[in-house]
Amino acid sequence: MHRITITLDDPLTDAFEGYMAKRGYGNRSEAIRDLIRERLQHEQLSTQPEGDCIATLSYVYNHHERELAARLTSAQHDHHDLTVSTMHVHLSHAHCLETVILRGPSNRVRAFADTVMAQPGVHHGNLALLPVSAREQAHRHGTDAAEGDSEHRHLHLEPLT
CATH class of the missing domain: 3.30.70.1150 (ACT-like. Chain A, domain 2)
Structure with missing residues (x-):
């Protein structure tokens, strides 16, 4: 994880603090991370509509x-x-x-x-x-193929942000 510093003017800081209080955030970092994720998701969906x-x-x-x-x-x-x-x-x-x-x-x-x-x-x-x-990923759930534990495939989904 990286630590970054940002500078905000007073009205934006006040608005952000109000947003955090309204949403119940305990710290600024998590609120900023969620806002960044939301914006990145929007960009991803608008630039890659077939994704x-x-x-x-x-x-x-x-x-x-x-x-x-x-x-x-x-x-x-x-x-x-x-x-x-x-x-x-x-x-x-x-x-x-x-x-x-x-x-x-x-x-x-x-x-x-x-x-x-x-x-x-x-x-x-x-x-x-x-x-x-x-x-798609292939794997087994057990350790013994003789007991009927055949390899099978699953679709694995990971959020992009």
Whole structure:
């Protein structure tokens, strides 16, 4: 870890201290690191739109809206290569909250999210993307191949920032 020194004018320092207090940061270093990570993530996603990401897509919808639930399910099936998992919560007799975990090229994830959020009856849509490096790795979980511990592959994702 490197130690750096920065100089800020008084109004910026006051605003930063307010930001830290509002967010509950205990020290300036962690707040600065998070702000830098956030900016670097934004830059990564804007300069490499085809780069890999992991994302959450959350939205509320009225399940009484004509055929909406079927359209949303169909959209997820049509993009099964991006959809990792979906959590469905009943908020009321009419409204549901869904959170979809997505993985893949960020331009495709964004396009899918835009399609879902543009559906009539979908409200409060939000997409959070995290750029990642994706690599496949082979390994074993045990030590004895004779006991059925064959080598297998997993996709490993690492945040880029």
